[in-house]
Amino acid sequence: MEKRTNRPPRPLTERRQFFDSENRPVPNRRPAPREREQEGRADEGRFEGSRSEEGRYEGSRAEAGRYEGSRSDKPRYPHRPAQDRSIDMIFGLRPILEALNAGRTLDKIFLLRGTKNSMTQDITALAKTANIPVSMVPVEKLDGITRKNHQGAVAYVSPIEYMPLDSILAGLYEEGKTPLLLVLDRITDVRNFGSIARNAECMGVHAIVVPSRGAAQVNGDALKTSAGALNLIPVCREPNLKDTLTFLRESGVQVVACTEKSDASLEAGTVDLTGPLAILMGSEEDGISPEYLRLADHKLRIPMAGQISSLNVSVASGIMLYEVLRQRLVKQ
The missing domain is CATH 3.40.1280.10 (SPOUT methyltransferase, trefoil knot domain)
Incomplete structure (x- = not known):
């Protein structure tokens, strides 16, 4: 018996949208079969130097993957936070607690709102003693700070030591x-x-x-x-x-x-x-x-x-x- 679904049929010639290094859409254009035969499959990854007569792209080998025809092409997501510098942040309840016990100077601590356990209570108590502000924030705030697995806790490490x-x-x-x-x-x-x-x-x-x-x-x-x-x-x-x-x-x-x-x-x-x-x-x-x-x-x-x-x-x-x-x- 034929299985019926409510989903519309997918087009046979569906194309993905690609983006360049500045997050601008790149036209979905593939070289004609004759052009590909002239250039040769062995030369598909070479885009160095200036633009050739056959219409090859300019740029280095690293830039070649941004153009159509490469299966590794992926769209860029500008709304995601930039890569973190781990030297400025600490992630996770246990690392933050150990940093407080070791006397490290933290600038701010963000904990996931609604999280209540012995570890968060210890962090809050130690932070209050060390005069470090603690904020209970939603998960969207933590995801906006870092894209790493923060486990509901993020702390900024201060590059200076505060004095009394x-x-x-x-x-x-x-x-x-x-x-x-x-x-x-x-x-x-x-x-x-x-x-x-x-x-x-x-x-x-x-x-x-x-x-x-x-x-x-x-x-x-x-x-x-x-x-x-x-x-x-x-x-x-x-x-x-x-x-x-x-x-x-x-x-x-x-x-x-x-x-x-x-x-x-x-x-x-x-x-x-x-x-x-x-x-x-x-x-x-x-x-x-x-x-x-x-x-x-x-x-x-x-x-x-x-x-x-x-x-x-x-x-x-x-x-x-x-x-x-x-x-x-x-x-x-």
Whole structure:
């Protein structure tokens, strides 16, 4: 008895769609039988050199497989994440747990939402002790980060070691130095963060303070943009900037916020920036959080003569830090 199906018959001459190295569709054209006989089957894989009279393709042997006629041709999938650099990531619950037990510095940890077992509880507890942010995310988020078998857990490895702020501040006072700190509120752009770190190192900043959540990831791009400054200047990751600013004020450090909402201008010189100081810079979108502005001892704006009313945060940080350095050099 003949088996019936509801599927329509497949065309006999069905053709696949191929793509080139830039993900552009390649016309489904095969050489005519006479052309193939002239070129010879032994020469099908050779496409080196310039275009020949017979119409051979240009390019190297590696590019030959991108054209029609090769059975290894496969369409490219641009929506899939790029190949990971394993040196920057750790996959799987057990490797992440072992990394935490070994004291490795992790930047962020992503766990699959809804996963609850003893291992995830241990990871969460150790991460909280080490002040490492943990996010419970859906599987689509993890698949977007990597195409490897992540097993519901991905962690970014930090290329730098975060330092405790209290020990740095105590060490500066013991050495007789005047502390100069830079506090960043929700600076999320990696290249902006790298540029700010470069400005800070050049202007003599002793440490950069960032929140544990809502801050730019310190990765290879940040290190490159900083021109190596992130390997020289300490970075402190604090769980609560409000408590951090309160701690700085109680430790004798003056907190000065850079905001365009202030009436006091930087060039007026009304604020003495030569003592223990922490410069507070806000995010690229909405500036400094109001709760942090209320904790600032002084608020200063950078004077501008153009029509655009705001500066890039990395440029603004350089201007603020230059004024601090100028006042300190004049005082010497």
